[in-house]
Amino acid sequence: MIDYDYKKPESLEEVFSLLKEYGPKATLIAGGTDVMVNIRNTKKAPEVLISLRGLKDLRYIKKNKGYHIGALTTHRMLELSELVKTELSALYDGASRIGSVQVRNVATIGGNICNAAPSADTAGPLLVLDAQVVLEGPKGRRNVPIAEFFTGTYKTVRKQGEVLVEFQIPAEMGHFGSAYWKHSRRKAMNLPILGIAVSLKLDDETITDARIGLTVAAPTPVRAYKAEEFLKGKQLTGDVLKEAGKIAASPECCSPRDSIRGEAWYRREIIEVYVARMAMLAAEKIKNR
């Protein structure tokens, strides 16, 4: 029968010492929307759940030379933040489409990224916003670019004794326009069939820089570097974006699979179409500022 104990530390130091004490027998739980479902579905539980809800200092969205988002910031906080909506719009798009209001009220961005599902809705946006993941352990902090954070499906570089504490987004990303498309058959309560995030920077009608992030297109969320390279220095035209979509959808950039949610060929089609559409939307965001 499922049985476990729980701890509710109130400081990071306490978390570190509990992680040291229990080692792999412990699981960190933030909002719990992944952890509780996993326990129910797998009928397996860790010996101890270490709740992070007591770490109230890790809930924040700040702009201070760059953007700082605490790991325990809920998706609902991101969704309701004017700052996120206007300056980091892809992240707004991603956070506001996760689950339901009930889920977004408790589920955290740190949890979404640490769970490392190939379908994580904030992963694509964070990829195109050049986010750094800040991990803290007993010996201090280290920064990992989000593009290097995922090592496989449900796997990350986070070490057992570490806690994800913050996401940092460089100040210059505020000058990019960004957008995220969650492709799904219905409008809510889904995992994406595919997620497409695009950010770009414009000099008049010239694309000076671009990022493309894809989810459910590979075992981990990925950047479509080749397509990004192609865009740099090009004019913002339908044909250019269409070509970028084609490159992003090619095996050079992604490896979508057939699954019950969608077929690989269709996923590639959607990448092709929505890379262009999201790029156009990202450009509009800049123009509307």
Next chain:
Amino acid sequence: MSDHLFVGKSIPRTIEADKVTGKAVYIDDMKRPGMLYGKILYSKYAHATIKSIDTSKAKKLTGVRAILTGQDIPDVRVGFLRDQTVLKKDTVRQFRDEVAAVAAVTPEIAAEARDLIEVEYEELPAVFDPFEAMKEEAPLVHEVDARGRPVKNNILPLPWKFEAGDIEQGRKDSAYITTDNVSTTWVNQCCMGTSGCVAEFDNSNNLTLYNQTNVIFGHIGRITEYFSQIGLKGKKIRVVNAIVGGSFGTKLDTDIYEFISIQLALKTRKPVKILFDREEEFRALPPRQPAVFTIEQGCDKEGRLTFRKCEAILDNGAYTSWGATTPSVMIMPMSSLYRVPNVLYKATCVYTNNIYCQAMRGYGNPQATFAVETSMDTLAEKAGIDPAEFRMINRNRSGDETPMRLKITSCGFEECINSVKEKLNWDEKKGKQKGRGLGMASLIHVAGGARVTRSDGHGMMVKVDEYGHVDVIESGTDQGQGSPTVITQIVAESLGVRPEDVFLTFGDTALALWDAGTHASRHTFMAGNAAVRACAKAKHQILDMAVEHMPKIIKGGFKRKKRKDPDFVEPELDYGLIADPENLDIRDRMVFPKKDPDHPYFRIPVSQVLRQGLLGSGESKVVVAEAFYDPPTEMLDRELKGNLSKTYAFGTTGVEVEVDEQTGEVKILNLVAAHDVGKAMNPTLLLGQIYGAAYTGVGYGLTEEIKVVNGKVMNPGFRDYQMLTAMDVVPIEPVIVEPVDEDGPYGAKGVGEPGLVPTAPAIANAIYDAIGVRIRDLPITPEKVLAALKEKG
């Protein structure tokens, strides 16, 4: 007609206030003293031999009270064709096969014990495609039939064949002919409340089954038969419904888990509850029946249908429930949707190792109408006739008798088609917009009962107490359709009381008279008719009382006045006005003479009459009346013909869609649902039926499918089963057409299912208008649309 106080008004659902306060008791919430919890172990294979079952570890678990396998209970066959046992002893034929069951003091312990049961299987070859299953070399799903005789193939011994007129003559009369292959898949009813029941025996082995069925007396019949084979012959069975968390067809049959809870209760001598979790609801509950159709139709130069020929293949799954009989309901649209003189329809149900099926809202009609209405569009195009005009030419009319012998009485079909055309701007927009399109489809459905059993009756009891409170013992069930309010309106209107005076009891076989079940959109029509009749009788009793007691009440009043005021002079009154019950009426709680409703002395509260009737001088009387309404309809004969319903519902759904040609996504811009309802008893509640059914129809058309791979359900939850959310906005514009039906209570007809039926084909037809691509396989997913567009080039 217009002077009704309650009928036809949007009376709020105040009678169901418990549902908005959390007080309503669903099966989930029901607890009986000493109650145990049952869990079921299902098969790990689609087809296998059970070599051994080891329950020893499970038995050791503290809190376990009983473990049953097929070895522990009598080998009794159940189901429509008696093709399964309650627990499977030797062979499993699908993933949901029940192999063992546990009763324990908590659901958690029961689940853990279930997981400790070890079963050794030997896998057998399986077949998952009905066409494969029909081949000679296919593995047999059943080696023998219910009587133990060996079977030759997987085809069910239920040959559905309907023939009327002469197909060859029809072909000769045709100027145009088209053939379409269309198919539909499994969809789940998605009741928000999951399946469950509590079985409890008394000391003498009489059973009370707390349940949430639509057919309380059907359960009695099936369980009685089961009892007769397990040594409980003659025992009393009582079925009592909790509040029902949705039905949509799932609660017509007695499901295996119900027999299991009975067996566990018998074994433990304790009440046993089984409640499905959502995953079980997707894996172990029979869904809507999938079907594959080949439909051929012809018409003459004027566009009049000449013949319709259709062959259907249905994947029955491993056993029979009410899925195996969906072809019988399909006969109605196949033979009678539009005027068609020559019809040939054949349906074959095939056993496979997939999940088996049952009813869902519309029961076979949505599948068949998808076929017919797809064909109507392709044929109209071939004949060069506008599809709306084509439907108008062939529409059913009042007074028609269809090839199935359905007698069409009230019929608002023409108005339904016209309203859809008007609301969608059909003539201006049809065929003229790139990427956007219009489509329509119609329906016929039973709307005055459905004689699928020898009796299609509905019993109703009405009891009026000395305070004027009315108890109504309803033999039907309430699964959310609004009947408590609608029947209250009818009773209040018919009896002359107010809605707040009426109290209903639903779904208790110990109290209620017989009823064929709350299915087939029959409840308002049947229960309404029974209520009108029972109330007429009760009213008569009250008026008899009034004749006896009113003069005494009035004269008593005069006496009291005189005592207070000696100058009072008793008026000269014509007591002849109230001497005959025929001359009296009751309305809004008052009794009065019909000729002079506002008479200054002869208008008195009905409660006063009732109290005098019981407690006044003279013979003491109570008011109680019953009615059993069984309409003059026919069961289908050997040729599958007969007028099985007293009246029929018609309707047309029109849709405007926008299709994203790069992604295949379909957006519904407008959905007009025009329904012939006879008479809207409660317009607000009626709209709720239309909205809900149309929405489920949109899901059926565009998003919903149970993905079954090699017999296994791959999306057993709301995350991957794509039922629509509140954010999937479908603008629905309902149109109520009211050709008052002379047989309906206050003119009403049934409307519960119709809204769903034509929705999917209307969408498919609109997509064709938008992009020139026709999808003939439900659901119409973006993948299918995009693939078809690419193929078209």
Next chain:
Amino acid sequence: MKKVSVSFTLNGDPVTAEVPVTWSLLKTLREYFELTGAKEGCGVGECGACTVIVDGDAVNACLYPVFEAEGKSVMTIEGIAGEDGTLHPIQTAFLENNGVQCGYCTSGMIMSAKALLDQNQGPMEDEIRTSIAGNFCRCTGYVQIVEAIEMAAREME
């Protein structure tokens, strides 16, 4: 079974529950406090039938570990009517406008609506639809539910 003692405010009253650590808030409400208005429609946060309000926000009680309720304020469908039984305007609107059919989703639906209207007095239709996107209903097609919430919003102004 490890047990936990959790103290919180339930529908305005201070309460303490002694329950297994593994219990969800939903199970605690239904089994310990016998408040059965919130329902387990799926148990994994995908249907919303268990929605309750914790510190002003709608949450799925099925996914909410009971130990996280310590010190919080929890409100359920049983706690929103007046003490004399006067229905909350949302409850009335659901009855008036046919926002309830089978009723199984209703408790959760009303709690989602209440969380919205407590935070947003004049919601637009899309905000209403967003607030109940996590509450599945098979009966209504949501139309009359959305209308009922609009009615309640006007009533509460």
